[in-house]
Amino acid sequence: MRRGLLYALLGLASLITVVPLLYMLSLSLQTEAETLSADAVLVPASPQWGNYAELFRRAPFGDFIVNSLVVAGAITLAHLVFDPLVGYVFAKFRFPLRNTLFVALLATLMVPFFVRMIPLYVLMANVGWLNTYQGLITPFLMDAFGIFLMRQFIQPIPDDLISAARIDGASELRIYRSVILPQTRPALAVLGLFTFVFQWNEFLWPLVATSTPEMRTIPVGLTLFNQEYFTLWHLTAAGSVILFVPTAVLFVLTQRYFVRGIALTGLK
Amino acid sequence: MRRLLRPGTLQGRYARTAYLFLLPAILFFAAFFYLPIGNVVATGFRTGPMADQWTGLGNYTQALADPAVRHSFLVTAGFSVIVVIGSIVLGLALALAIDQPLKGRVVFRVVLLVPYLTSVAIVGLLWRNILDPELGVLNRVLLALGLPAQQWLNTAPLLTIAAVTLWQSVGYTMVLFLAGLQGIPETYHEAAKIDGADAWRRFWRITLPLLAPTTLFVSVMAVISGLQAFGQAYIITGGGPGDATDLSVFHIFNVAFRTRDFGYSSAQSVLLLIVIVAFTLVQLRAGRRSEVTY
Numbered sequence: 001m002r003r004g005l006l007y008a009l010l011g012l013a014s015l016i017t018v019v020p021l022l023y024m025l026s027l028s029l030q031t032e033a034e035t036l037s038a039d040a041v042l043v044p045a046s047p048q049w050g051n052y053a054e055l056f057r058r059a060p061f062g063d064f065i066v067n068s069l070v071v072a073g074a075i076t077l078a079h080l081v082f083d084p085l086v087g088y089v090f091a092k093f094r095f096p097l098r099n100t101l102f103v104a105l106l107a108t109l110m111v112p113f114f115v116r117m118i119p120l121y122v123l124m125a126n127v128g129w130l131n132t133y134q135g136l137i138t139p140f141l142m143d144a145f146g147i148f149l150m151r152q153f154i155q156p157i158p159d160d161l162i163s164a165a166r167i168d169g170a171s172e173l174r175i176y177r178s179v180i181l182p183q184t185r186p187a188l189a190v191l192g193l194f195t196f197v198f199q200w201n202e203f204l205w206p207l208v209a210t211s212t213p214e215m216r217t218i219p220v221g222l223t224l225f226n227q228e229y230f231t232l233w234h235l236t237a238a239g240s241v242i243l244f245v246p247t248a249v250l251f252v253l254t255q256r257y258f259v260r261g262i263a264l265t266g267l268k
Numbered sequence: 269m270r271r272l273l274r275p276g277t278l279q280g281r282y283a284r285t286a287y288l289f290l291l292p293a294i295l296f297f298a299a300f301f302y303l304p305i306g307n308v309v310a311t312g313f314r315t316g317p318m319a320d321q322w323t324g325l326g327n328y329t330q331a332l333a334d335p336a337v338r339h340s341f342l343v344t345a346g347f348s349v350i351v352v353i354g355s356i357v358l359g360l361a362l363a364l365a366i367d368q369p370l371k372g373r374v375v376f377r378v379v380l381l382v383p384y385l386t387s388v389a390i391v392g393l394l395w396r397n398i399l400d401p402e403l404g405v406l407n408r409v410l411l412a413l414g415l416p417a418q419q420w421l422n423t424a425p426l427l428t429i430a431a432v433t434l435w436q437s438v439g440y441t442m443v444l445f446l447a448g449l450q451g452i453p454e455t456y457h458e459a460a461k462i463d464g465a466d467a468w469r470r471f472w473r474i475t476l477p478l479l480a481p482t483t484l485f486v487s488v489m490a491v492i493s494g495l496q497a498f499g500q501a502y503i504i505t506g507g508g509p510g511d512a513t514d515l516s517v518f519h520i521f522n523v524a525f526r527t528r529d530f531g532y533s534s535a536q537s538v539l540l541l542i543v544i545v546a547f548t549l550v551q552l553r554a555g556r557r558s559e560v561t562y
Contacts, residue, residue, distance in 0.1 A: 006365045013362055014379045016435070021382070023405065024394050040408035086293045095283035101290070108301045110548055112496040114517045115541045118524050118534050119307035120300070139300050142293055172285045201387035203499050204517075208525065219389035223503055226393055233397050240390045251385050255378050258385070262440060263447035 024244070027237035028052070035233045048234070052242075055235045063214045064221035065242070071136045071206070071217060072199035078141040079195045080188060086142070087150025088180050092162060108144045113204060121208055131211045140199060146191050149264065153187035154180060190261035193254055197247045218243045312535035319530040327535035337536060339511060340519040341543075343426060347515060348494030350430035351437075355490040356483060358434060359441025364475075366442065367449045377446075381439035388436070392503030395432045396421075421505065425512045429500040437493070441486050448482030449475070484555035488548055495544050516540050 027035060029047040055061050090102055120139050121130070129135035157180065165175045206217040213221065222239040229235065251258060315323040331337045362380065366373050383391060398406050399421050407417040420428040452475065460470050476483075501507050501518035520540070524533035 003368075003370070006368055006370060009365050010362070010370070010373075010376045013438075014376055017379055017383060017439075020394055020398060020435075023398070024390070027397070027405075036403060038408065039412055040405045042405075042409075082292060082296075085289055089286050089289045093282055093286035093289075094279070095286040098286075101294075104302075105293075105297065108297060110545050111301060111305060111541070112492065112544060114496055114498070114520060115308055115537050116301065116304040117521075118530055118537060119304035119311065121524075122307070122311075122530065123304065141300070142296050147293070172289075176289075197385050201385075201389075203388050204521075207502075208521075219387040223389050223393065233403075236393055237397070240393060244386055244390055247385050247387075248382060251382065252378060255374075255381070258381065259377065259443055262443045 021244070024237050024240050027234055028241045030234050032232065032234060036231075051234050051238045055238045055242075058229065058232075058235060059221060059225045059239075060213050061218075061221070061239065061242070064216055064218045067133075067136075067215060067221075068200055068217040068219075070133055072196050072202075074133070074137045075140045075199045076192055076196040078137075079143070079146050080192055082142045083146035083191060084150040084154070084181060084184050084188065085176065086147045087152075088154050088176055090147070091151045091154040091157075092159065092180075105144050105147060109148075117204065117208055120205075124209060130209055131215045135209050136206055136215075136217070139205065140202075146195065149191060149261075150184065150187060152264075153184055157183055186257075186260075189254070190257050190264070193250065193257055194261055197250065200243075200247055308534045308537055311530055312538045313531075315529075315531040317528065319534070323531065327532050328539070330532065331536050331539060336511070336514070337519065340514040340516050341540075343512070343514055344495055344497070344516040347426055347430050347433075347497060347513075348491055350427060351433055351494040351497075352487050352490040354430065354434040355437065355441040355486055358438045359486060360445050360479075360483075362438065362442040363445030363449055364471075367446060377439075377443070380442060383436045384440040386436070388499030389503060391432060391436045392499050395435070396504045399428065422509055425505055425509060429504055429513055432504065433494075433497065433500055437490075441490070444486055444489075445479065445482055448479045452478045481555065484551060488551050488555075491547055491551070492544060495540065495547075 023042070026041075026043060028051055029049065030041055030044040030051075031048055034041040034044055090098070090105075116139065124130045124135045129138075161179055162175055165179050170178070201219060202217070203219045203223075206220045207223075210216050210220065213224075216224065218239070222236065222243060225239065226236045311319050312327055313322060313324060315321050315326060366376055366380075370376075398404055399418070401407065401417070401419045401422060410417055456474050456478070457470055460474055465473065496517050497515050498517040498521065501513050501515040502521070505513040507514040507518055507522075516536070517540070520533050520536050523529050523536065527533075
């Protein structure tokens, strides 16, 4: 009885989650007439795979995909290079102003993106980086969250390992690369997945910092496509599916890492 | 050994290494966080189409008296309250359910977390299509079933976009609560059971107080993300109908990039930042005081 109630609750919540997403897939395969028909079409009579090709003809969707991959990929790579390095320094080194710098770093966690949006726009306009990859990528090269995550992960690594490597004459960079980095792999996986997914989905900055369709990322390109062709819901849905599938596949394959990552951020 | 650990030379060398490793980060955070924050504050004191005329607190007094700014702040506050309460109630309910030894709980967890990892563009466009009063599929289904059509985006727009936001984020709060629940030692519940406490009593006396740090974290995160919501207004409602869903960041975006008033929009950004920081600090403080240990 109680068990049945729990299943009902979770089943209902799952249905509310899944049905709209399935409808999105169905919509992407309908004819334009079906998307507007008075009796709602939930399963298209014959799946219109041509909608996807039509989308690429109406908008530079190939560019959107390349832009999203380049921007999210470059930012993820930068995080994987810098976040563990900075986290390592704060975890294992003693140096003047260490605490001050660490507090200054953590304070940036309280600064939401909209605060940086206007000055970054002016800065990018001044250096001519609006509507370029550099302009889309550089504001997100590192963040305090990723650095903090890596610091927490590196802290428990025994100092003896580092001392031993120093006595063996390893250079500091070598110690970092050969002693520290290999031990952080699970954390790097979490960091890389989160960074990629969030950048893939990022909306506000690409909206502000791009001005031509050819430079837009998928979320922005798709939204502006929808504003322009607001009756062509089957094509908007096809674009949504393209935007959705990579993160959904990545997530289902690695959901343990995601769940662990979220739990890590919730526990201090 | 003793010679190797001698202070001065070695510590100096470690400090140099530390700073060398930190250099890219120091440059990055200076150029892309602290410089922009300084600039947004400085621009907030200026006015004019190039934001180059000093106006002191002019933008701030104007913003505090501007009915549109006040309205958009109230809209944002209302939106945030709904999102916070919904995140806690729904997230906790789902976490309590999924914490039971049920078959298929991993599947439920994966399914409920999927929307959190999708773009606000997908979520916004999808729900706008579903809820559209004229062409929306929901109304076509309701009518086919002989039920009255809905007009939620017109009759309760703020509640509706808050619900859509919860649809996207509740899996995330569920996972946070789940981690919190799994941190509560089984022995407390067993001891209470032996003492004859029923499930309801155990929930109020054990689970909820020990979950306080998680609840606090969830509410801080929900307030912060609620106060800076943008896509919901930009994509689903366009701030409307009228200005019913003119969320603050959407309002700031329009003042900055449609009206092109960088001074006024910067001052409004600073005001919203102050609210967010104040809220975060107060919540963290209150949280520290109310923490319990058994």
